[in-house]
Amino acid sequence: MNLENDFKKYILELGADQVGFADLSEIPGEHRQHLNYGISIAKAIDPEIVRYIASGPNQNYYKEYKRLNAELDQIALQVSEKIKAMGYEAIAKTTTTVASNESLRTDLPHKTVATRAGMGWIGKCALLITKDYGSAVRLTSVLTNLKLSTATPINESKCGNCTLCTDVCEGKAVKGINWHLGMEREAYYDAKACRKEARKKCDLENIESTICGQCINICPYTRRYIKI
Template sequence: MDELRDMLTEHGATLVGYADLSPLPAEVRAGLPRGVSLALALDPPIIAGIRNGPTAKYMELYRRSNALLTELAEAGAAFLRERGDRAEAWRATGGIDRGTLSVRTQHKTLATRAGLGWVGKCALLVTERWGSAVRFASILTDADLPVGEPVDESRCGECAACVDICPGEAPQGVNWRAGMERPEIFDAFACARHMRERQQRAGDDITICGMCIACCPYTLAYLRRSGIDPNAP
């Protein structure tokens, strides 16, 4: 489906992949058998700036990226519907179940099924080229798409950078495999609790941290290729 990929990249998507979702339970894919995973690579200087903690610039980038990704997902879904396919945009954020801090359809599940990357020890989607400095949105569809080869296992290996740096002690130090439940590798409540306490101390509106993104060796390689020295003061 080159036309869809071209349209999404022309409008700003960095990465587009197609996923076979049919092995997943029908309720997590709205009964639709395939998915489109689309991503934005995040601005390298801003990512380098969160090595030691969150910044207002990163929060602004996070909000801006989510808004663009949601627009892209809606445009892609409209494109497919005009062709006569069923399609549902799954926005970049929202739809969180407060009891589990999880969503019905995980963007990272689509991304791994599309072959774009794996789930790191920090529970973020990690790509070979941009590390975890990427954000995702998704489209669920019945369109006939050339699906990618799923990634079923972590490529973190012995790395524990995000485990060691996390001030909330959220990553459990476990390598992901497809089908694992998030609590086996990551305590989302510990991450949220740390951020809530940090926000109360700082008295700002920054609700995300991102240190686990900036320390990842795959992210650091992306920053270096972008001409940034991650160790510069």
Template sequence: MNTEKFKTFALEAGADLVGIADLDQLAGIETEPANLFEGFTRAVSLAVRLADAVLDPIVDRPTPLYNRHYQVANAALDALALRMSQRIADAGGRALPLPASQILDAARMTSYLSHKAVAIAAGMGWQGKSLLLVSPRYGPRVRLVTVLTDLPLSPDAPLKNHCGSCDACTKACPVGAIRNVNTDRHYASREEAIDFGRCLARLTQNETLPHIGGLLCGVCVTVCPWGKKKKKKTS
């Protein structure tokens, strides 16, 4: 199976990043349903980059433009996952595209699985102190989607965490929810990294802002130095 051809297809179809995860690396993670991985051996992780000009104006709350951009990115990812699923089917494999953003448990803010956990296993980045995937090229300025498959694609190796002593997201969080705790690979639980109650309360508050209507923030995405363009020096 030519894994590189599948990756090239994903990039030509609109993905900015693509990686392959061996599902054995994700054994034990929470899924809905519990047997979600049954019959599958690999997960294709796909990412699209968010626009810097949309993210950069965010200071302590989401903007209406970010809200719309977020929705469009999720729709693009769902379309991308569909195309990848069709490509896998054409190659004789089974494919299960999972929605980019569909909350199944509103109280716990969980879905079919964690796209971030898949992306980390697929070597697309590491888990930052904010729980976000941090990619070397774009930082956390990406949205993710996953396609499960049984094709024997070659898996990618996970990356080393490079957050180090950086505390940019910790300092910027409007409600002090980020605990500034590092991890080598993946936190044992969300609470190890963040005060989830504080975070969710802020998201719920943001949902009532004019022209938002969604559980959004964007502050930790914006302030992360990874993926943030350096300002050009003026003479």
């Protein structure tokens, strides 16, 4: 019996598209609820939806965004309950437990767990970039003290000289600088500028959430996934 393979199969059967296991022990304990392991779970955005957000968000993208968030919440809850039934601690980092604030930060972003799980890197646009789906993914995480064999973390960007997300960002939030482990987000990305521009676009489409999608659509890895 291989615990990691069995868990991965289980989570994929629940509807995930990608799963990874992360060693979080180097992250401050208070940010990970003093649990040393993280399970990163991703679902891919429907490629048909991604093809039509080149100019920004629309109602179909908003519906897909909400659908994926709801499904990821359910997967994370089921995974955490399974771990608890085994006698270990587990916390599902659902959309109701990951709080936003004025700094537009959370103590432990899902994408941080994903990079620690070897699932991708942080792009110039501050989104997780995966080889299979580009940035066309939604993420969730489960924190646990169940000991897992973990992946090799990805500690630096693989975006190279690409500037497509920088060029397409109408809010000038993307600075065109490659991420690496330990870099402050403000060095390569302006979250408030992104939010301001996205809010403007969402107001035009009567969308309650603040989303955009242009940098998702333009990413070369995303375009390989959606076959553009």
